[in-house]
Amino acid sequence: MLSNSEDYYALLSRNVRKNILELIYRTKSPHLGSSFSIVEILVALYFKVLNIKPEDPFYSDRDRFILSKGHGCPALYSILEERGFISEKDLLGFAINNGVLEQHPNIDIKKGIEVTTGSLGHGLSIGVGMALAAMKGHKGYKVYVLLSDGELNEGSVWEAAMFAAKHKLDNLVAVIDYNKIQALGYTEDIVQLEPLTQKWTSFGWSVMEIDGHNFEQIFKAFGNVPFEAHKPSAIIAHTVKGKGVSFMEDKLIWHYRCPDDDEYSSAIEELSS
């Protein structure tokens, strides 16, 4: 049963983080920090916001979710398992030879994966196409696209943003995981994203800035979509890379590093306390 209490979502998030840690530790995979920063957003989407049916994954009026920052998929897989789209056995097939799930998502609607992602800058355009089809087909579903902050370096994101505004796609929601760290450093040290809210606003989007780990704020944002009629909505979610394990938080190295045995034990301990 899905519950509405915040403790429930917090507990769920903790379990999801443990599962992510386990997936990455077991397979020596990268992107732990990028997975941890989006846990609350994904928990909120998959356990409250999205109109989806794990028992009927092809349900045509389902809301669409695209993990445009495909490298955060350990978080998505853990959530999809919690939500009943994939099995525990599927998770055991993560990042192994002859396995089931790769280190970037591969389209498999039955398993709840709508689009193949992993190359940044693709997801928002695809989401625009889906939102356009929904709007022209008078379908009520919404399309949610989760982007990374580094991904906003890609010009195609802004191509999609301009088009979405022009066509008044208020069934489209872009969530930006603004953890301030991209592959080689802090985002502002690489290219200038700021002023980010004004950028999206000036591109014709309606924007809300939230703490991306605070369920009250996350639910409030998703609950208010579209923020304005006839405008696409952007949620700039301030997050912390590596969120949940103190020694991983806001550290670039956890974009790549897989925990050793001691780090794994300390992380599990912290997530269990």
Place this chain on the structure above:
Amino acid sequence: MRDSFFKVIDDLSREKDDIYMLTADLGFGLFDNFRNKYPERFYDIGVAEANMIGIAAGLALSGKNVYCYSIIPFLIMRAYEQIRIDIAYQNLNVKLIGAGGGFTYGLEGFTHFALEDLALMRALPNMTIIVPCDPSEAQEFARLSYDYNSPIYIRLGRNNEANIHQQKPNIEIGKGLILTRGNDVAIFSIGSMISVALDVHDILAKHGMGVSVVNIHTLKPLDEALIKRYSDEYNAIFTIEEHYISGGLGSAVAEVLVENSYSGIFKRFGIPLNLKKTIGNAEFRRNFYGLNAKNISEDILKVLENKNTKYGNFA
């Protein structure tokens, strides 16, 4: 050719309400009819090819039958990674309609040429590649494309090409079309070079040679069975294409010949990788690189006499 193609799509769209038409802000006048009649299904995406391909993928994932249009280098090369992942790998129902094969946009210069597109598209899984040779073929492929539930790249010329087929061609995607039959030489050709191949046939006939000309309108999937059969039956095989000599029709045919242990004469006619700085229209440029019936016929005769050729030795 371009107008003929889209006229068919226009007509189909009357009944088929899943057809969506996207352009990256090119095709002046081309879509007037479609956009007037079906404004809900026509989108000028803007000068943003990557976005166009992504949107096409999203529409196709939502059950739409999507046609994307632009001039080839912008359509194919600017957005190649989107095509690679979003369309080809995901095997979506998106048709990429490119204008300006080879040197079509001659005087507009190098930025507008399509000399590598066949090689690029041949490398993609799930991608079908079609190159019509005339307006009537373009129309047939437009009709066939609608029910073809996977990605197709269709390489068009522009407009005002003469019809080569005297009547409606009996074409099938993936099957080479034998245009002439002769016992001495086989020529595989494609698109704009079909008319050249037929002229070569006529010139060589005056030298008493019988030439089979095969229209490989579908470069992928290639009609390997036909090429294998010809490799057994002929001792002199040639390819003619308006594309860099690497990676296109000639390469595709060579792959089949070698694997079939063909040991006869084989030569590719195409555009050398070392382009020279020239200015001129399509015909001028084709002639500059020897892509005309006279030069190719002379070369074929020299090859058959085991002499050095003028347009051989491409780097």
